[in-house]
Amino acid sequence: MTVDTASDNTTTKDQPSMLHDALPRKPLIRRLLDGPELMIFGSLIIIIAIFTVMAPAAFLSGINLRNMAIEASMMMILAVGMTYVIIASGIDLSVGAVLVFSSVASLIAMRATGSDASWVPVLGLVVSLASGALWGLVNGLLIARARLTPLIVTLASMGIALGLARLMTGGVDLTGVPRSIVTSIGIGRLGGLPVIVLIACVFTAIAGIALHMTRFGLYTYAVGSNEQGARRAGIKVDRHIVSIYVISGVCAGLAGYLTLARFSSTTISGHAMDNLKAITAVVLGGASLFGGVGSMYGTAAGVFIPVVLASGLIIVGLPSFWQEVAVGIVLLAAVLLDQYRRRSRSS
Amino acid sequence: MTTPILSARNIEKSFGQVRAMQGASFDVDEGEIVALIGDNGAGKSTLTKILSGVLQPDSGEILIDGKPVHFDSPLDARTHGIETVYQDLSLAVDLNAVQNLYLGREISAPGLMGRLGFLDKKLMRRRAQESFTRLGVRVPDLRAAVANFSGGQRQGIAVARALMWAQRVVFMDEPTAALGVAQTRNVLDLIRRVRDNGISVVLISHSMPDVLAVSDRVTVLRHGRRVATYATGAVTSDELVAAMTGALEREGASA
Ligand SMILES: Nc1ncnc2c1ncn2[C@@H]1O[C@H](COP(=O)(O)OP(=O)(O)OP(=O)(O)O)[C@@H](O)[C@H]1O
Ligand SMILES: [Mg+2]
Numbered sequence: 125m126t127v128d129t130a131s132d133n134t135t136t137k138d139q140p141s142m143l144h145d146a147l148p149r150k151p152l153i154r155r156l157l158d159g160p161e162l163m164i165f166g167s168l169i170i171i172i173a174i175f176t177v178m179a180p181a182a183f184l185s186g187i188n189l190r191n192m193a194i195e196a197s198m199m200m201i202l203a204v205g206m207t208y209v210i211i212a213s214g215i216d217l218s219v220g221a222v223l224v225f226s227s228v229a230s231l232i233a234m235r236a237t238g239s240d241a242s243w244v245p246v247l248g249l250v251v252s253l254a255s256g257a258l259w260g261l262v263n264g265l266l267i268a269r270a271r272l273t274p275l276i277v278t279l280a281s282m283g284i285a286l287g288l289a290r291l292m293t294g295g296v297d298l299t300g301v302p303r304s305i306v307t308s309i310g311i312g313r314l315g316g317l318p319v320i321v322l323i324a325c326v327f328t329a330i331a332g333i334a335l336h337m338t339r340f341g342l343y344t345y346a347v348g349s350n351e352q353g354a355r356r357a358g359i360k361v362d363r364h365i366v367s368i369y370v371i372s373g374v375c376a377g378l379a380g381y382l383t384l385a386r387f388s389s390t391t392i393s394g395h396a397m398d399n400l401k402a403i404t405a406v407v408l409g410g411a412s413l414f415g416g417v418g419s420m421y422g423t424a425a426g427v428f429i430p431v432v433l434a435s436g437l438i439i440v441g442l443p444s445f446w447q448e449v450a451v452g453i454v455l456l457a458a459v460l461l462d463q464y465r466r467r468s469r470s471s
Numbered sequence: 472m473t474t475p476i477l478s479a480r481n482i483e484k485s486f487g488q489v490r491a492m493q494g495a496s497f498d499v500d501e502g503e504i505v506a507l508i509g510d511n512g513a514g515k516s517t518l519t520k521i522l523s524g525v526l527q528p529d530s531g532e533i534l535i536d537g538k539p540v541h542f543d544s545p546l547d548a549r550t551h552g553i554e555t556v557y558q559d560l561s562l563a564v565d566l567n568a569v570q571n572l573y574l575g576r577e578i579s580a581p582g583l584m585g586r587l588g589f590l591d592k593k594l595m596r597r598r599a600q601e602s603f604t605r606l607g608v609r610v611p612d613l614r615a616a617v618a619n620f621s622g623g624q625r626q627g628i629a630v631a632r633a634l635m636w637a638q639r640v641v642f643m644d645e646p647t648a649a650l651g652v653a654q655t656r657n658v659l660d661l662i663r664r665v666r667d668n669g670i671s672v673v674l675i676s677h678s679m680p681d682v683l684a685v686s687d688r689v690t691v692l693r694h695g696r697r698v699a700t701y702a703t704g705a706v707t708s709d710e711l712v713a714a715m716t717g718a719l720e721r722e723g724a725s726a
Contacts, residue, residue, distance in 0.1 A: 338588035339577055342566075346574055349563035356525055356561050357575035358546045416565030469618045 160410030160461060161422035167454065168425045168432065175436035182439045190318060196431045197324030198379060198386070200424065202402040203409075204331045205375030207423045208368045209274075210406050211335075213348040213415020216369065217278040218263060219376045220398030221285040226255040226380035227390050228289040228298065235300050245305045249381055256377020257370050259285055264369030268362040282399065289392060299389040310385035320382055327378070331371075332420030344368060348415030404430065404455055412462045429454060474537040476501050476671060477522065477553070477640050482531035484517055484695075491517040492528065493695035499640055504662060504672045506682040506703070509692035510715050515675045516558050518692065519642045523555040524548035552638025556646045558675075560629040564618035568610045569599040571617055572632050602635045606661060622649035630658060634665055641665065642673045647681065659685045679708040691715055 175183045182188060202219050209216045230252035234244050259281060266277045312319035335341035343364050346354040355361045383391055409426030411418025434447040475498035484492035491514050499505055509515050520526040522533065524542030533540050535551050542548045548555075555561075562571050573595050579585030596613060603610055608627040610620075617625055626649050633641050643662070647655040655678075662672050662685055676682050682689060683703060691699040691714040699714040712718075 334588070337590070339579075339590060340588055342570060342574075342577065342590070345565055346563045346570075349565035350561065353561040353563050354574070356523075356545045356555075356557065357563075358544070358549065359575055416563070 160458070160465075161419055161425065163461070164408055164410060164422055164425045164429070164458070168428055171429065171432055171436065175432070175440065179436075179439045183436060188435060188439070190321075192428075192431050192435050193321045194318055194386070195435075196427050197318075197321045198382060199398075199401055199405060199431070200324045200328055200427045201375050201379040201382065202398055203405040203423050203427050204328055204420070205372030206402040206406045207409070207411060207418055207420055208331075208335065208344055209372050210403070210411045210413060211348045211415060211418040212344050212365060212368050213351070213413075214267065214274040214365070214368065215278065215403065215413070216263065216372045217275065217399045218259060218282040218285060219372060219379075219402055220395035221282040221289070222256055222259045222373055222376035223380040223383065223395050223398060224390070224392050225259065225285040225289040226252040226377040227384050228292050228392070229255045230381055231298050231301060231384055231390055232292060234302060235298070240302065240304075242304070245302055248302070248305070248384070252381040252384075253374055253377040256373040256375070256380065258373070259376070260370035260373020261366065263373065264366030267369065268365035286392075289390075293390065293392065295392070297390045297392055301384045301388040305385045306388045308385075309382065310388060320386065323382065328420065328424060335420050340364075340367075345416055348417075350416075401430065404451060407462075408451075408454060408458050410458070410462075412466075413459075414462075414466070417462075473500065475499055475534075476536055478534045478537075479518065479522060480532040480534065482518065482521060482528045482533075484521060484526065484528050491695055492521070492531075494531070495692065495695055496697050497522070497690060498700075499671045499673060500688075502666060502669045502671060503687040504666050504674060504685055506686035506689045507673055507675045507692065508677070508679075508682060508689060508711060508715060513692040513715070514695040515692055516644055517695075519555060519557075519644050519673070519675065522548065523553060523557075523642060525555075549636070553640045553642070554633040554637040555642040556626075556629045556633045556644060558644040558648075560625055562617050562625055562629055564625075565616050567612075567614050567616055568603070568628050569596050569613055571628060572599045572602065572635060576636070603631055606631050606634055607657065623651070623654055626650060627654075630661070634661070637665070637670050640671045640673065642675070644675045645677070646674070647676065647678070655681065679711060682711070683708060693717055 202223070205219065206216060230248040233251040234248040237244050237247065263274075263278055263281055266272050267274050309319050309323070314322055335344065343354065343359050346357070346359060347361055347364055351361055354364075383395075405426035406418065406423050407413065407426070408429055409419065409422030409424070411422065430447060430451045433450050434444055437446050437450075438444050477499040479495060479497040482492045482495045482497075483490070495514060495518055497507070497518060507515050507518070517526065521528050522542075524545040524547045527543070533542060540547070540551065545555075563574060566574070569592075578591045578595050578598075580589040580591045585591070600613065602608075608631040610624065610628065612619075617628060620628070626646060630643070630646050633643070647658050650658060659681060662674060666672055666687075674682070674686060683706075686703045689701045689703055689706060689711060690697055691701075691711065693715060698717075701710070
């Protein structure tokens, strides 16, 4: 017995049919469409190859590689959270503002101790992560329980978090980050690699494993794919959505702390575009703004494309404004592709 | 007369101004196929959702083996062995067939990994494969997102999911709506086999020939109320249509 619309070649009744007998070979274009990460990885490699050929010495110099890696690492941490949020068919515009808020709260807490003890940086980290988590909790509760749309909720919390950060500092950047943070994390190296890059790598790896291999990750896809269906399958959807925004907040908190370490001061006005950059990276990486689709490795490639373009264009002597143009075009291509993929599905 | 394994008594349910259920009652006996029929908007899907724990009635009673129960969520209905093929199938289309089959009931990896939230994908795939084979449901590619499949193939997956887990009652809300003639016959065969294994099936369908071919009893809903119940052998298609359209009003002409 078969339940299949295309079973005219299997007419044997009462005989369980072979399951994979008619597996059609997928054409290359279909496979590329099914795996947009492949395409973005390909683009990244092509871009790197072009710059390497045009200016091998400068592009592949230690300092340029290091700068690109650090730049990408900072963005990657925000993009990790954004990947979860977008797969769950949400959006988080507040990440840049929460980053700023967390770094301000963290620095104020560390300065308030008036101490140089070794536990002060730990306190700073805790305050930073907790601030981020709190903002994520607020976002998540308003979205999941009060059923407001993510766009508006996070737009509002973006304004509030940034405004509060400015109020707490009087609008001027604070300095006085403990030296130990700057030396050990900000400019620190471990086995020749910048500590910030190592932190980002470990963090991304853990978040990626959780997304792709655990129940939590699976439920993230399920919620983004069919929220009602997930509910009927017994998934605690509201709680899951709240925890996803908390994750995004914690990512922003961690990024805020790393910013302090990197610049040894707060950087209040430097993160206005972080939210859009993170969203760009995630979408470039093959995630769909409709939810249910995306991957952590895709996001990683998506983070690198703008960074590599920016640095490479300067090195080959083109105005770096071309980077914005190029990223915009690639982003459009990614969204068009997602649209096309959705249309071409049978429904 | 035996106690029904699942009954609804005087169920009322309103959506704002719309009174979808107006005192509906419904019974399912052990090991039978009950067809639930009625015009569009009669309340078949709403009753199904109430008896699957998706919706909570405004008033009325649900009984299992004659004892009152309360379904706060689909999980409550499930723990009583009730599974449902929803009219919209309720699949997560970006997940593959195995993930859909096990959604909400994944098998954890053994040991510490399992406690960390890791899943035993291999075992689930093997068991899913076995279930699909046993039920004769063809899935072109176990690793591909369900979104790539045809409407009929998706329906097959939703049916397989419900049948795989059902212990006592399966609700099927128009499970053959997207299927061709041959595939519909296969699902009807499947329904009979399930019944022969002692699991009751509630079949919702607009196709009178299918209803008459497969069911043991037919219950007719109209305007959120049960207007008639017949033993299938003692009723004609015309009589059913008359009851659905209100040409005939009688409650409880039960078998
Ligand atoms: N979530 C909802 N919100 C508002 N009205 C609803 C909702 N669900 C059902 N209704 C209304 O309740 C009534 C019964 O709907 P229901 O879906 O149960 O009918 P049905 O018998 O399954 O119809 P069909 O044969 O078309 O599937 C209809 O008038 C419908 O518009
Ligand atoms: Mg219906």
